[in-house]
Amino acid sequence: MRQGGLVSPFPSARGRLTNGAMNQPATEWEQRYRRTVITSDTVATAFVVAAIGIFFGARDAANWHEKWGILAFGTEILVLAALAMSRAWAPSVLGQGAEEFRRLGRSLFTAVVVLALGGIALTSRNIKLWIFVAIPAIGLLTMTARYLLRLRLHKQRQDGRCLRPVLAAGSPATVMDLINRARKFPHLGWRVEAVCTVDGLGPDGDHLDGVPIIGALADVAGHVRRDGYRVVAVTPDPHWSPDRLQRLAWNLEGSDAEMVVAPVLMEVAGPRLHVDAVLGIPLLRVSMPTFTGGRRVVKGVVDRLGAAILLMLFAPLMLLVGVLVLADSRGGALYRQRRVGKDGREFTIFKFRTMVTGAHNARAQLADRNEGAGLLFKLRRDPRVTRVGAVLRRYSIDELPQLFNVLTGSMSLVGPRPPLPEESAAYGPDIRRRLLVKPGLTGLWQISGRSDLPWEEAVRLDLRYVEDWSLALDTVILWKTLRAVIHGQGAY
Template sequence: MIISDTVATAFVVAAIGGFFGARDAANWHEKWRFLAFGTELLVLGALAVSRSWAPAVLGQGAEEFRRLGRSLCGAAVVLALGGIALTSRNIKLWIFVALPAIALVTMTERYLLRLWLHRERKEGRCLRPVLAAGSPDTVRDLITRTRKFPHIGWQVEAVCTTDGRGLDGDLVDGVPVVGQLEDVAKHVRHDGYRVVAVTPDPHWSPERLRRLAWNLEGSDAEMVVAPVLMEVAGPRLHVDAVLGIPLLRVSMPAFTGGRRAIKGVVDRLGAAALLILFAPLMVLVALLVMLDSRGGAFYRQRRVGKDGREFTILKYRTMVTGADGAARAALAERNEGAGPLFKLRRDPRVTRVGSVLRRYSIDELPQLFNVLTGSMSLVGPRPPLPEESAAYGPDVQRRLLVKPGLTGLWQISGRSDLPWEEAVRLDLRYVEDWSLALDTVILWKTLRAVLYGQGAY
């Protein structure tokens, strides 16, 4: 990653310097060369300072690109201040042309490298060996998560528990138990594990955790402690030292404020741009829907939005007219949907055109009008039906603290193939850990999810 970022930055700087230098050869002197060289050093220095090359964040999604964006913004500020100090008239070229070009190229090459890395990890390569230490139940949860998401790069190869026993004799979900919790440091030094994952267990007192950290000093292992707040992550977690005590500070979710205002502006501008872009396709689809079966092109349905307010959602009609009445009641016993959702993989009510529209999510394009009018967002939880919302418990009601989205974590993670509990967990995770960087990643991954049609029926 360091080599690719360095080469990409040097390529952009050389290309811009060569192009503008050729056009203005008379003024291409040492100050221009100094700015070109300084811009590259500044960008690489900013990447290093913000720890954009830390192994823990490479291939991890939003956090990797958040650090990259923060680095380039910091470099732009320093470059602007340097230009003012040097009274350079050419500084605008490097701020408004070079740095955006560097951002475009570096983000592209990082994305390509992430695709390669994720493919390698799915095939069992480029994984970091992990020793998990905690109670058998919490260790099993960690093993399940690492197997489900191999792109994280962890492979639990050994386990230590309080008594040296697992859930299945000397095994925890197929992983061998190699010792007790007091033996963690000894096994790390002997077998060379790269990560020590400490999961919740009554054994772990502050003193024992501190002693374990001391015993791991000098090894190549990274110690990772799983907090009790397993579902809170990202920008809301901060570690502060107060009165000499390390405290895990959890900030409040951002439901209002400047970032939400920016999100609202981006939603409306994005929806307007997409409506203009897809206008010919949307007209064609509307004609095909009406030609395929009797009825109008659009389907209107009441959904529940932010703070429990109902609104009318727009979709292309993908079923025969009257599909919500007696036809649905007759199919109630065949419901394959998770939780309160009603879904059928082979729904006889779906038209021929409708099945294609559903597979590639084209039927949801009219929801861009909902985004444009402010009742929905481009990214957010799935908009529930009123009867679904009425059955929500207090925890699930938190989905309604933000606007529902055209896409979201639920869509890029399997959509209708997800169990109800997993869909709820993803929506709640979005509500708790929302950020502009996460929205960007979700929008990008939505394209792949739509092309593959996974979980769409």
Template sequence: MGEHASSTRQSTHRRRNVESFGRAVQFSEPGHAPIAAWEPKYRRSVVLSDLLATVVAVGATGLLFGAKGAASWHQLWVVLGVTTVALVLCSLWMNRAWSANALGQGADEFGRLGRGLFSAAVVLALGGLALESTNIRLWVFVAIPAIALFAFPMRYALRRLLHKSRREGRCLLPVLVAGSVETARDLIARTRSAPHLGWRIEAVCTFDGRGDNDDELAGVPVVGRLRDLAEHVRRGGYRVVAIASDPYWTPRRLQELAWNLEGSEAEMVVAPVLMEVAGPRLHVSGVLGMPLLRVSAPVFSGARRVVKEIVDRVGSALLLTVFSPLVLAISLLIVLDSRGSVFYRQQRVGKDGRSFTMVKFRTMIPNADKLRSGLANEGHGLLFKMRTDPRVTRVGAVLRRYSLDELPQLFNVLSGSMSLVGPRPPLPEESERYTKDVRRRLLVKPGMTGLWQVSGRSDLPWEESVRLDLRYVEDWSLTLDAVIMWKTVRAVVTGQGAY
């Protein structure tokens, strides 16, 4: 009777899967995962965007600079131009910049694109040295950077369109979660809070085939038991099988499941216990015939950190130069709006617990700190925030809305007490109440922006802001910094979570 009920639920659920995808899905054959029409189309769009960026950048380089110092326009355009295009495309392919697993989410997509362009530039430069060609410098130092200027924004624009579709319930992959009730519920909640990742959990398998209300778990149908998972996957045609923690999953059973899923075209994803460790710190290797997941220590020094220091100092100097007219204009508005100093100085805690003076534009009336005790805290955890703070001036409200009050922090970055990207700089009274795990935020320099800035800022719960900061500390990379800086522009323009 139980098996018949499970089969009936699975058949009904499969019909609903087909209806929910509509024309976006074609089933290749019984027992195979559905082929979503948007997947190959999106991949083709990415390839074509890279091709277009490469051709346009190389063509523009040839038209604007090519005639100078060239023995023949025909030689320069046909030989070097076409060679550059072919080399860039081959390098992107070899660096798996078009791999379906990397497209549409995470910093890895942009990392692969950057590595592909860098590899092409290196090969092109070495070829120029071997051939003793002086014309090659034009393509290495002008054409390749120009390709990056076109390719990265085009990739980002395509990703934004994909994420918009996913938030509207389209372009999602059907997922079956298999694990304990608690871990499955947690994975369902995480997936629903981040639809841009592209997962739609449509079924759950538990040890006994039961959920919160027998047939459901957090609103998702429970279609069967863990021991029958492979059969449910083949019958339901799911694209992803997410294995969540459960005592049932022994190494032998996971291996047998992987064998049983062969030929189903379903991707098997195992959620590790180290949920907050990802990116460059995870490495899979085989030792003595066993697959081992190696977790390397966080990198707080070395060549990459030197590069970050250089980027911070040079970047802050350039930004101060570019925004100097805006800084002067804001200073004048603050003076005309209310009495008091233009700048507001406050003690904050930086790397390794060392205190420093953080500089911001003044957005409140003088002696605002003394009036804080009589106000209601609308912030989360240790943070004090108010959506409508009576101490904020008229100009200050505008500055806070678009984070313009933080521009003077560029002086902190230039002096070395802060970084362009990093955890939020805490107040001394906040850091004194930090637990041992939260104090790991102080292992790196605080930043003007960070994961907290591009994920909601003041709207975030305290626990979520801590989790994001710790994730940055643990999984830091130069690519992640670049992605955060790019997203910061959108967060500042929209003013989301700023008050």
């Protein structure tokens, strides 16, 4: 179930905010944002195609129209048609999640295939330029433009604008969980404006954490049609039998509302969820997590290749940091520590030393000051951290030597946090699932707050990665890691 939004207390059951930019219907900003994305994609495609056509066509001006003009025009039309057919402009995917970029990538891949087949059929010698230069350039430009548009949209949502009004319908406990998640992740675009419960009441009367309870579950469709909610979020409640859910879906037909139902099976999302029709019954099929196979081979190749490139890029910085660490305090520049990796195998992790020599032996004296969650030991103002070490931790520079661990195969660029042996020994059966994959230099835990996260949330994120891993998710995490490192949230 998608989550996001911003919840505010409302003075009445209808509860619409009417000040400033928030009094316009949600469909207006959705249509405006969609038009902006379409325009951006069109301009980016036209710019790349025109630049290539003019630059290379100028060398063969006599045959420009025949050899370059037709190919340029055809490539632009092909890319835009592929975007439309792949529903890369669907409002439901714009501005959130990895699906938007997956559809964009799928569209460009389709354009490449069609161009290649067309080049073979027409025996064109110039088609390689459009396949290997034009399409990648279009992809780079369109993805960058969409990311910048998304940042602007997320900033507006943080300010309480461009949010979809949501009617949540279910038990008070599950609706409360939805409200809390909506408040925590406003960039995903949900604003829970009203609630329906089985009897139209909540534990504290006619409001649930500041959100008005406007009626019973049987009245959901009527409220949607009258008040114009854009999303109906159905959360678990014994009231929701298959017949009642089917009837609600029928009653919502013709409205602008999107019905979203929580399957209430397990915390599994992404490519592992599939809806199949078996014997006329819609079934939610959950495929097994993949720990081997072709995608894992690709991940391993990307890890080693990426680590090698990053080591070459950061070599001057790492040399400078090593000198600063040596000059700041006595001891070596690197710190070696045993950690637990895939399948419980121990390995030696490398980091720049950020603490005084013998810091591990002094940990017992600081046990009563531990601020870490669960099995973690953390201090915001750890007296063992050196001056240079504080800066290195603030921007995660101390973790750069772990690229050698990635290069040698004991770690991955993206994965769960590598635990200490004493932490791993205290794991229960559920938490030990973190060890089914290689630990990562970064992961969901890092882009979500790192040491500021409660222990249960950190474990949940790691397990979610293990269960729902995909190459697209790795790409998103790596992209968001840069922002997390710059902000330094939870790094101490």
